[in-house]
Amino acid sequence: MSEYAEFNARMLAKVEKSFLTAVKKDSKLKRIAGRIRDGTTYDDALDYAERAGELLSESYLNAFNGLDFVAGDTAQAVLPPTLEMQHDLMATVIEQIQNNINQMIGSNLQPQVPEVDTNRIDGLVKAVSNSEDIEHTRELLSEPVINFTQSIVDRAVRDNAKLQSDAGHKAYIVRTAEVPGVVTRTHVVRSRKGKKYEYSRSYLVPCEWCARLAGRYDYESVRNANNDVYKRHSACRCRVTYTVGSFRQNAWNHKETWTEAQADEQRKLTKAEMRRMEREAQKQYEADTRRKLEEIGFTYIDPNVLQKADKTLLSDTVDRLKELDDRFNVVKRSTGRQFWWNGRKRAWAYVTSYVGDSGHQELTIGNAFKDLSAFESDVKKYTKMGWWMPMDMEDPRMLHTGIITHEYGHMLHNLLYQQAVNTGYPLSRDAYVRNINTAIRNIARRNNPQFDLMKNISEYGQSNEFEFFAEVFMNSQCGKPNELGLAMQEWLKQEGF
16 A cells, blocks of 8 residues: 555544544534434434534644645545445434424425535545645635535425325425524513513524525425525525424524625634623523513523523513413412422423412423424324313424413412312312312313213323313413313303403
8 A cells, every 4th residue: 555545544444433523522512413313303403414414624723733735636535435424424414303204294205315425526536636725725625514414405395395295195305494503682661551661582583595495395386496495595594394284483683694705704703702692692682581470470580491491482481471360360469479480301390389378389390391393293293192182283382382371270279279268168188189179070061962071181180180180271371172171261261250
């Protein structure tokens, strides 16, 4: 073996070892892989592609560190096998996610994994071979490598959407805009009493080209593989995914955008500066969310709630709590109202109440609120299993807030019992809630003499009288009430709500 051949073999072995070790040990990649095992969204595949692309890029840069240039034969020896290895890694991810999607929608179709894009690999080899400036070579082995890895997912999205569409399913391509930076705007709001408040809010803003392409597309309208919706510019982090059937559109809908020149400047910001801006945006988000919770009536908000809960889930949760309390006024009429975080792995949410003159109530949410995709998947799964009461699962907001609506039901029956105790009610909390549930069941039987209780209550609702009330309350407020939910609505009206 010649000296050059030995050198190239060492470079290849060095890159392969560095990359495989990084994939095995990287904590971020492990977390994403954990989501992928049960995942049903290509967002997870794109997260994996971005991180895997970064690790492969770092492996190239580390292996070639100290060289004045990368010779053409070295580029040819190292890049194709390692990029094909990257393709094989992403193929495994794509197969897992597509199998999960097919299982979820009841499809027997085989996952489509795109073939290796040899033209793109050849183009990168040629570009590196012709580069005489090592700094330019480092650029070629950074974003283009990440872009290559993303493109594997993009083509899988297109190919699997085509297969689903050809099989008669309604498929949609969804593109969400990349965000190279943050802008801050000052907003003015007024309370019901007319008091003026000013607050700043930071917005993640995409470049103009990406914002223009963001949206939902019927697959048949973008069937051409050369459609712009599948394309990326340098350093693009747009999300190109697909879905079968109806869904919440997750696309850019704000007016602010960067010009291309401004977007380029934003991408050149140091990682430290971006982290600083992200911290400021997070701080503002926490302040705004805390203010909303305090306006609802909570007297203590655990900082962990603001820091650890998924922003979409927490935002929908807070908005839902406000809607419920505007009508039922439970939080404001309780005392010692506290909002907690519980980091236990299987914790969903629960309410703690202390009966007595204080009527103290604590609402706690847990780790289930950290991961939006897993949360949605579990809610759909347990609802379809009959463990939870039916809700409108085509409305993502209902999907996100069913759990918290259930817990608000607990807060409601706790408050009602507290009020009964204050007026001399002699029986236990169990007896009090049992009597309410009996009244609700009687309304359902009056409305329908053939009313079947077991067809209208979840397994969880069957576990005890408290869960019965909370489950039926949730069903009555979440878009698809059954006979018990309708009876609960009637009972609430009778009680003055």
